[in-house]
Amino acid sequence: MLHVPLTPGVSAAKAERFGSWYFAEHTLRAMRSYAVSVVAISVGSPLAYLFAMGVGMASLISANGSGNFAGVSYLTFLAPALVASAAMMSATGEFMFPIMGGFKWTRKFFGPHASPLTPAQIAEGHIIAVSLRIAGPTLIYYVIVVLFGASPSPWGWLTVITATLCALSFGLPLMAYVATQTQDKGQFALVQRFVVMPLFLFSGTFFPLSTLPWFLQWIGWISPLWHATQLGRMLSYGMAEPVWLSVVHVLFMLATAALGWMLSRRIFTKRMSS
Numbered sequence: 001m002l003h004v005p006l007t008p009g010v011s012a013a014k015a016e017r018f019g020s021w022y023f024a025e026h027t028l029r030a031m032r033s034y035a036v037s038v039v040a041i042s043v044g045s046p047l048a049y050l051f052a053m054g055v056g057m058a059s060l061i062s063a064n065g066s067g068n069f070a071g072v073s074y075l076t077f078l079a080p081a082l083v084a085s086a087a088m089m090s091a092t093g094e095f096m097f098p099i100m101g102g103f104k105w106t107r108k109f110f111g112p113h114a115s116p117l118t119p120a121q122i123a124e125g126h127i128i129a130v131s132l133r134i135a136g137p138t139l140i141y142y143v144i145v146v147l148f149g150a151s152p153s154p155w156g157w158l159t160v161i162t163a164t165l166c167a168l169s170f171g172l173p174l175m176a177y178v179a180t181q182t183q184d185k186g187q188f189a190l191v192q193r194f195v196v197m198p199l200f201l202f203s204g205t206f207f208p209l210s211t212l213p214w215f216l217q218w219i220g221w222i223s224p225l226w227h228a229t230q231l232g233r234m235l236s237y238g239m240a241e242p243v244w245l246s247v248v249h250v251l252f253m254l255a256t257a258a259l260g261w262m263l264s265r266r267i268f269t270k271r272m273s274s
Contacts, residue, residue: 006168008191009074012056012219014115016108018118018124018226019063019117019118019122020121020124020125020128021125022112022121022125022127023112023117023121023122023124023125023126023129024124024125024126024132025129025130026112026125027126027129027130028129028132028133029124030108030176031129031133037160038137039092040134040202041090042138043137043141043144045086045089046082046085046086046089046141047072047116047141047144047161048076049082049143050079050082050145050148050150053074053206055079055266057074069208069272070239070240072237073150075148075149076101076149076150076151076152078150078157078206078227078238079145079148079204079235080104080151080152080232080235081206081229081232081233082141082145083138083142083145083159083160083163083207083232084159084162084163084166084204084225084228084229084232085138085164085187085200085229086141087134087164087166087167088161088163088166088167088171088196088199088200088224088225088228089139089170089196089200090133090137090167091130091167091171091174092139092170092174092191092196093132094095094133095129095130095171095172095174095175095178095237096174096175096178096188096191097188098126098176098252098265099126099178099179100178100181100184100188102126102176103179103182103271104182104183105182109122109192109268109272110272112180113272118269119265119268119269119271119272119273120265120268121162122272123175123179123264123265124261126175127168127172127175127257127264131164131167134164134167135164138160138163138164138167138213139160139195142156142157142159142160144164145246150236151236151237152236153235153236155235155236156236156237158235159231159232159235162231162232162235162253163228163232165228165253165254165257166225166227166228166253167235167258168253168257168260168261169224169227169228169253169254169256169260170199170224170225170252172256172257172260172261172264173256173259173260173263174191174260175260176260176263176264176267177265179264179268179271180267180271191259197225198219199219199223199225202216202219202220202223203219203220203223203225203226203229204220204226204229204230205225205229209226224252224256227248227249227252228249228253228255230245230249231246231249231250234246243268
């Protein structure tokens with residue numbers, strides 16, 4: 001077999017074609033150093049919620065004669081929301097501080113940029129790596145949900161996909177925003193407290209969105225978490241929902257993820273080319 005020498009031209013051609021995957025591999029290798037923390041945080045925290053709310057609180061709800069939500073147990077009702085929220089929380093971490101770090105603290109984006117990799121490929125590589133990093137623990141968490149008997153439908157495994165899409169729908173616009181920031185002056189803490197937490201609490205996670213006052217329901221309508229939770233409940237236990245609304249859920253998350261992806265590419269290119 002003829003061996004083709006790895007000339008600068010050949011290397012540049014490979015980088016032009018596979019550059020996003022090269023950077024994704026680099027990012028995933030870096031993530032191995034905190035893989036235990038990833039699993040502990042991504043699975044342990046929502047698992048604690050599953051015990052506390054789905055098992056502990058569910059017993060209190062049942063004791064008061066309100067054990068069913070649309071014909072299922074509270075644990076079954078809650079589980080798809082926790083799968084989606086775990087993915088979204090993971091996206092918040094991976095699309096916030098690592099982006100600031102790549103530009104300002106560790107400056108890990110600039111080394112690859114000295115090679116033939118383009119800023120757009122570096123952005124895409126980070127997105128690919130984080131998507132895989134989120135999908136893995138989300139799958140593990142879904143298996144735990146199945147062991148709890150909280151996903152009776154054979155289509156429940158699709159919640160791993162919808163939860164990952166939820167993570168990208170929220171995380172990619174956040175990535176684009178963080179890429180515009182040059183200093184950490186507390187704005188990330190504000191995002192956690194006044195964006196992430198309200199979405200977690202008011203997206204129909206612990207109770208149907210319709211039980212909220214009308215002036216708070218809009219939070220769920222614009223929340224990727226609510227859209228993913230509704231899809232998850234439909235897939236996990238067959239919650240009744242109009243087909244058109246399910247289509248809206250998917251299109252909303254795809255549109256916001258695509259917008260965040262395009263903005264991230266553009267902002268990375270502008271910032272690293274200046």
